[in-house]
Amino acid sequence: MSALGHHGRRYRLLTLFFPVFILFVYSRGAESVTFTIVNMCSYTIWPGILSNAGTQQPPTTGFALQPGQSSALPFPASWSGRIWGRTSCAQNATTGLFTCLTGDCGSSTVECSGAGAIPPATLAEFTLDGADGLDFYDVSLVDGYNLPMLVAPQGGTGGNCSITGCTADLNPGCPKELQVESDGTSVACKSACDAFGDAQYCCSGSYSTPSTCKPSAYSGFFKSACPKAYSYAYDDGTSTFTCAASDYVITFCPSPSTSIRAATDYPVAATLTDAPAAAGNGELQVSSAGRAQDRPASTAAYVALAAVLAVGFRIRSH
Ligand SMILES: *[C@@H]1O[C@H](CO)[C@@H](O)[C@H](O)[C@H]1NC(C)=O
Ligand SMILES: *[C@@H]1O[C@H](CO)[C@@H](O)[C@H](O)[C@H]1NC(C)=O
Numbered sequence: 001m002s003a004l005g006h007h008g009r010r011y012r013l014l015t016l017f018f019p020v021f022i023l024f025v026y027s028r029g030a031e032s033v034t035f036t037i038v039n040m041c042s043y044t045i046w047p048g049i050l051s052n053a054g055t056q057q058p059p060t061t062g063f064a065l066q067p068g069q070s071s072a073l074p075f076p077a078s079w080s081g082r083i084w085g086r087t088s089c090a091q092n093a094t095t096g097l098f099t100c101l102t103g104d105c106g107s108s109t110v111e112c113s114g115a116g117a118i119p120p121a122t123l124a125e126f127t128l129d130g131a132d133g134l135d136f137y138d139v140s141l142v143d144g145y146n147l148p149m150l151v152a153p154q155g156g157t158g159g160n161c162s163i164t165g166c167t168a169d170l171n172p173g174c175p176k177e178l179q180v181e182s183d184g185t186s187v188a189c190k191s192a193c194d195a196f197g198d199a200q201y202c203c204s205g206s207y208s209t210p211s212t213c214k215p216s217a218y219s220g221f222f223k224s225a226c227p228k229a230y231s232y233a234y235d236d237g238t239s240t241f242t243c244a245a246s247d248y249v250i251t252f253c254p255s256p257s258t259s260i261r262a263a264t265d266y267p268v269a270a271t272l273t274d275a276p277a278a279a280g281n282g283e284l285q286v287s288s289a290g291r292a293q294d295r296p297a298s299t300a301a302y303v304a305l306a307a308v309l310a311v312g313f314r315i316r317s318h
Pocket of ligand 1: 093
């Protein structure tokens with residue numbers, strides 16, 4: 001009787017803890033990284049998200065974010081892809097098609113569903129859990145610029161785990177030949193590659209190596225205003241950042257907030273002289289985005305563990 005009881009308890013323990021074991025294995029595989037996307041602009045932004053081929057998908061590929069609003073999203077732990085902001089979007093009442101003035105992805109809907117930003121657009125690029133288990137991230141102006149944008153790691157360690165991005169409003173000071181205009185206002189700034197298509201600017205053809213593709217006067221315009229952002233394809237040394245075990249806060253229009261609709265009133269000289277100093281002094285600030293929430297998979301595992309232990313306790317006490 002006692003031997004049977006002993007075996008019975010062992011069997012119960014096994015059946016109780018096997019699901020817990022499976023849950024922990026599963027939750028490690030499904031661990032997520034929290035991306036908090038914040039809109040500090042005075043107008044609505046429609047973030048767009050494009051995942052690289054072969055990577056798991058985040059919960060959305062595009063949505064609306066009102067001024068002052070933020071959204072915390074669980075991203076797959078090994079996600080790679082890009083995030084950008086779309087401006088002045090609207091759904092056409094006749095055709096039902098959704099389009100944006102800048103950063104449009106051409107999907108005709110709020111979700112981008114696998115479509116990328118049509119340049120020019122400021123891009124935040126990520127490769128999570130890459131070489132040596134590090135996250136690689138950058139803010140890129142290689143495809144031009146439409147919005148000020150910051151990427152701030154949260155709670156990460158190692159590497160050069162610091163804030164990067166472009167706080168300046170480059171639209172008013174954008175060279176005329178690179179400007180995208182709407183109603184006489186500059187709303188985005190093309191890359192020289194996009195504007196002229198030269199191999200020299202695009203780092204293509206005989207300029208397709210770091211030693212042959214050099215910065216140009218045009219890439220210099222972007223780099224002097226935003227020293228931490230990519231200004232041309234081989235700008236890696238000063239523009240790529242790395243972190244381990246981090247969450248990320250992505251802020252559109254970090255303070256001081258500027259409006260593309262007020263672009264013509266914005267002093268160009270101040271934009272170009274203030275921005276590099278601010279970035280160089282490490283004064284880049286992320287406003288009250290709030291802390292990244294608990295990683296959902298871990299939380300789920302703890303809840304499951306508590307539930308199974310509670311059931312086990314009830315069986316044992318019978
Ligand atoms: C909606 O689409 C129609 C047909 O393409 C176009 O003529 C019209 O100008 C659009 N309306 C707006 C408000 O953009
Ligand atoms: C950050 O670290 C990476 C990897 O070590 C390096 O390639 C990159 O140049 C560094 N970035 C900066 C801005 O120093």
